[in-house]
Amino acid sequence: MQELNKNEKPKTQRYQEKETSSKEEKKKLIHSGTKRSFPIWLRLLLLVCGIIVCFAVGTMVGYGVIGDGKPMNVFEKETWTHIIDLVEKDA
Numbered sequence: 001m002q003e004l005n006k007n008e009k010p011k012t013q014r015y016q017e018k019e020t021s022s023k024e025e026k027k028k029l030i031h032s033g034t035k036r037s038f039p040i041w042l043r044l045l046l047l048v049c050g051i052i053v054c055f056a057v058g059t060m061v062g063y064g065v066i067g068d069g070k071p072m073n074v075f076e077k078e079t080w081t082h083i084i085d086l087v088e089k090d091a
Helices: 013-030 040-066 071-075 077-090
Strands: none
Touching: 040 071, 071 077
């Protein structure tokens, strides 16, 4: 018979077989080389594109709707130089 620690319960042979098989199955699942359906580099690319789109839409709404300007003027260089001049003038 097996020697028992004070805190351990005796394990039956059936339980030991089940425990070893589950460990082997876990190793197979981890090392099976599963392919991701959506690669990480594509996720990062979509995240960056999403941030850029949100920035563009946000500036268009802020300048066009809240600021009473034309939304497409946000993409002109003169608009940004004017905004930077206003910010630096106050500082």
